[in-house]
Amino acid sequence: MITGDAAYIKKINRSLIIRHIIKEGMISRADLSKITALTRATISAQVADLLEEGLIVETQLEHNSVGRKPIMLSINRHAGYALGIDLDYGQLSFTLSDLLGQPISSISIKIDTIDYSEIFQLLMGQIKKFQTDYSDSQYGIVGIVIAIHGLVSKDEVIHYVPRLKWDEMNLKRDLESEIDIPIYLENNANVCSFAERVYLHHDTDNLLCTTLYSGIGIGMMMKDEFFRGHDGYAGEAGHMIIVPGGKPCNCGNQGCWEKYASESSIFEYLSEKRKIKNLTYDQIQVWLDEGDAEVHHLMEQLIYYLAIGLNNMINMYNPDVIVLESELLRMFPDSLSKIKRNLTSSISHYRELIISDFGKKSVVLGSCALAIKKFLEVPMLNFTFEEQNEKNESVVILTKNL
Ligand SMILES: [Zn+2]
CATH class of the missing domain: 3.30.420.40 (ATPase, nucleotide binding domain)
Incomplete structure (x- = not known):
């Protein structure tokens, strides 16, 4: 169907144009045409529509040299x-x-x-x-x-x-x-994983994000899409068994990764052992600063088990960028290099492993x-x-x- 195809192409072009306006921040029609390889006529028509819809705005730049002042396009960020x-x-x-x-x-x-x-x-x-x-x-x-x-x-x-x-x-x-x-x-x-990809890691199309807060969850972005599995439940890596016959988990198995390497595993243990109902990060920071031997040991253990699971994830998915979301890892000295020292397999391949600065x-x-x-x-x-x-x-x- 010709009309269907035309509408589809128009939609694809529109999406391409919006994407580049956002990426560049401000761009002229001429540069937009060069970057997208769309004709000037297509750009003009699409830009007219976007202006009409109030989604973009024009700004005339001050220009010192002789000639016309370039008109730049940018997203109308307060349109919605x-x-x-x-x-x-x-x-x-x-x-x-x-x-x-x-x-x-x-x-x-x-x-x-x-x-x-x-x-x-x-x-x-x-x-x-x-x-x-x-x-x-x-x-x-x-x-x-x-x-x-x-x-x-x-x-x-x-x-x-x-x-x-x-x-x-x-x-x-x-x-x-x-x-x-x-x-x-x-x-x-x-x-x-989407936040990391959109705000920070523009140069990868393969990103694996591991959140360690209440359990362990994996978010994966591959070629601009989430990796979801058949039902949408992929990424429940926290329930990967890493200690056969280990601690019981409420999923029904024993020895799940998140019983050993999530922040809640540490919070639950210390809350119970030290009888503190609402244990905070600040309190754990105080103990770390004081050189509390048990808390330091717990963090070393967390890193040891975290690296075991990460090794498995890396070998399974060969990610380009791996981001760890954890307040405790940010607080614990040298945690990143300690994790890397546990990832020594000659088979494991990844480009970058980082602890996110974003926090929650x-x-x-x-x-x-x-x-x-x-x-x-x-x-x-x-x-x-x-x-x-x-x-x-x-x-x-x-x-x-x-
Ligand atoms: Zn489990």
Whole structure:
């Protein structure tokens, strides 16, 4: 069908043009034509549409030399906003970003409930507040991505969230029946890998991100797509058995990787042993600074077991870039070189292994970026992370005990 093909080509060209405008920050029509290899006429027509839609703006540069001042195109970053939500155990974190993925406003709500309907009401209330606050922009909130710390099926149904004890919850459908904004659900390790790819690692099409917070999750970006497996559940590497007959795991097996190498394995052990209910990173930092022998030993053990699992992942996937998301690894001296010293197999191949500087905000940033990608319908985004002046608020809402 000729018309179908023409519409498809137009869509592909539009996506290519938007992608390059974002990548370059500011670009002239002539340079856009050179970079994309599209004709000047195609560029002119597409740019006219994007200007009409208010998605891009023109800026006339001051020019000292003789001749016409070049007119540059850039994204109209305040034409709309994206909302990223981290739905974690004990806390809901929201970040609203502009269309270039820069945070504008963030809010965290402490929760002490795992009840689906209570959390649903909190989510909905906060989303509606953002929707009202930013309703005077051209597009308002263009999309919402909610990061789930558990299994999300390919059709975005929550299959299982261990710490919330939720199974088969259709949060997307429930929210969309109340709120007129596209809502997407994605696994938290996946959105972390997306944040790393979009904001920092522009030069790779093969990135493996390992989050070590509440368990161990793997997010993989291969050729601009998530690696999802058959049902969408790929990346549950935390349940790879690395100690046969080892510690029992709530998945039903024994000796799972996350029982030995996740941050929660250390938090749970120290909380119980030292009888501290709400153990914090700051407390662990104090113990590390004091040279507490047991805490140092626990970190050495974590690194030993982390490297065993990483060795397996590297041999399985031959990743280009591996990113580790962990506050404890950032705090512990020389953790990266210690991990690398345990990765000595002559078979293992990777280019770069790093500990992320993003911290937990990679979840909300990755979620915002993913919502923007879906809105603009581009295959990939290249953002830079600017030091920002976002508004930050914390709200404590007490509901019933966990
Ligand atoms: Zn397990």
